[in-house]
Amino acid sequence: MxxxxxxxxxxxxxxxxxxxxxxxxxxxxxxxxxLGAVIPAGSASKPVPVRTESIGTFRAAHPRRPAGAIKPGDDVSKGMALGYLEAGATLTAIVSPVSGTLSEVIAADGDLLGFGSHVFTVEESA
Incomplete structure (x- = not known):
């Protein structure tokens, strides 16, 4: 050995x-x-896609809090609402599955999204 x-x-x-x-x-x-790509110790993060669980029109912020849209670089926590899907009179939160930093917003406000659409990417905290 x-x-x-x-x-x-x-x-x-x-x-x-x-x-x-x-x-x-x-x-x-x-x-x-x-050796592959070298990642400095303590800075390793994992990109996690956040996907829709239903269909509807993407809303970047809650209609009653339009100034509250999340943006890349913001810290997020597991279970936090990142955006919303509007289907008729129903508004469903799109929640983060992990805690970390929002690195990407893929959908634009008003986009029609299908089931399983990739809407956000969160860099999971190590």
């Missing part, structure tokens, strides 16, 4: 040398290390 400290050292050397792949064999153990 290869010691974790040895792997740590090899990773440091790979990064310093600008290598994207390294293969090491020690005894009967072979380890191949490949």
């Amino acid at each position: 290869i010691d974790i400290a040895v792997l740590d050292d090899l990773l440091d050397r790979m990064l310093t040398a600008g290598l994207s792949e390294l293969a090491v064999q020690q005894g009967g153990v072979r380890v191949v290390m490949r």
Whole structure:
């Protein structure tokens, strides 16, 4: 078995040398290390699409609070209403499934949306 400290050292050397792949064999153990995109520790986030659960006309804000439309960069919490779907006299909230930061608003106010439409993207907090 290869010691974790040895792997740590090899990773440091790979990064310093600008290598994207390294293969090491020690005894009967072979380890191949490949680097993809490097994400700094503590800043990892996961984009989560927020989709509609019914059909209707997209409303960016509640009709009684039109100045309350959410925008990219705003912090959101799980269960928070991000927008609304209007179908006749019914107004249904589109809620965030996770806590994080709103990174994208895809629909425009007044767009007709179908079931499962991608409306927002939230960068989930790590």
